[in-house]
Amino acid sequence: MAWYMVAGAWTKLVILSAYDPMILGSSSRGSIFVGNEKEDSMKKNMRILVGFCVVLALIASPVFAAGSQEQAPSAPKSLSILVYITGVVAGSPPYTALAEGATEFAAENANVTVKVYEAGFNQAQWEEQLTSLVATGEYDIVLGSNPSLPELCVNVGKKFPNQKFIITDAQMVGNPQIRTYLYNQYEQSLYLGYLAGLVTTSNMTYANKDLKIGFIAAQEYPLLNKHMVPGFLAGAQMVNPGITVDFRVIGNWFDANKAAELASSMKAAGVDVFASIAGGAAQGLFKVAKEQGAYIVFHNTNEYQAAPGLVVGCGSMEQKKLVKEVLADVMAGKVQYGTATTVGAKEGYLGFLANESYTQNLPQDIRTKFDAFMNDIRAGKVAYTVPAL
Incomplete structure (x- = not known):
């Protein structure tokens, strides 16, 4: 048994010996084919066997699997998060919960780092500030919470097509860089x-x-x-x-x-x-x-x-709860960008005190x-x- 790189993924390939009686045949007494007259036949069987196993491995790969349209998002080994606050944390419980959810998640999970950035109240500067932060290439995801943030992220994302954005309290569908969660x-x-x-x-x-x-x-x-x-x-x-x-x-x-x-x-x-x-x-x-x-x-x-x-x-x-669950999905490679989810009282994310x-x-x-x-x-x-x- 050995591991081989097949179609970008490690695949376990079991190669049976050319002299295995289960492959080449055996007598009722368990004897195998041996001798000069069978050598060419055994070599041929060996080539067929190896080729057959490789084909099976390729078929099993997600890239070649019938009916698979897209690969699932890969699970990162580490995660760098930019919490982008469109305003300030102080005096804003939703932003406080957003920042706390991310920082608590980082404290509970190894190899996760968080930076909280307060963009202030001058909305004319929000896009410029976010662009400068994303341009560093330091962050795997930008996490924010504002109904107007998706449009801003679209503009920034055009300049940085590999950047991912996750936004709560907002809704946008169809952009492969953006995932939104809307509270009802x-x-x-x-x-x-x-x-x-x-x-x-x-x-x-x-x-x-x-x-x-x-x-x-x-x-x-x-x-x-x-x-x-x-x-x-x-x-x-x-x-x-x-x-x-x-x-x-x-x-x-x-x-x-x-x-x-x-x-x-x-x-x-x-x-x-x-x-x-x-x-x-x-x-x-x-x-x-x-x-x-x-x-x-x-x-x-x-x-x-x-x-x-x-x-x-x-x-x-329940902003903090949602943030921690979403970040767990990011680490597990489960987030589907380009989609939107609406959550409310029935789902346990809205309630009354x-x-x-x-x-x-x-x-x-x-x-x-x-x-x-x-x-x-x-x-x-x-x-x-x-x-x-």
Whole structure:
């Protein structure tokens, strides 16, 4: 038995002796063909045997296997990861989870290295910075989390066709350098909107009769405009079809003063329950809620203590869990670039933090209705259609 390189892969090839009685024949007594008169015949059999074994090895190779269109991604022996943060980690729980997931994975696995790079808030510089980092050739994959990041990676990838990108909270199909994982934010917005609808129609201290809920965003982008805001309103209208949403945009991810101005204006216009996708700027919303009295439901992270008693519900997004699972797939050679996956509550990547703060902040009747709704969401019993991006 020996190992041979066949079609780029090591293949075990068993060569049986030309004098093996199982190959050349034997008498009933186990004798083999020997003697000068059989020498040419044995040499011929030997050549046939070796050739036959090589052909079998080639057929077994994935390159030659019938029906195989592509080779599976190879499993790397080492992995160098660039965690590219489009913003800063501080004040952004999704980015914190992204960075922590990658660094924890590196700590748990030999031959894995991680660099976390914060690109800051100047979006005009994001592509240039990423290009410079990729140009070093140091990173096997670029890992990021931003709905707008795939398009940027397409541009960078054209210059570096061997670079691979993995992006969460985003969706793109068909680019062989990019793999995306989209959280079903329409679904999360739907159940947070349902809770907002229960609160705004309640007799809670700061609820009014105007049937207005609010949504403050840092910037507009397709996932926000097509999934999150519509989902938030649709969920609220499952409680009362007369509910409307007041949607405002800050213009960046850090201006807490502008967020406070918008929240104050919306409060004066009748909004009593807010949602926000605004990064660090959301601190302005928390400030207004505490000073003027308003309720908040929050996407993705635990923010109950940001405005105690007023943040009445928090969704959860299992970013760290997803990141570590995806990186494990990279190491195992299982990631299929060019494809996209959507994950939500049913798959265990979105949820709701029904902790002690939730219990204390909401009356029993609201919690009973909302808990039943969440159970139906997890079971796939709530009918809804996710709009196309």
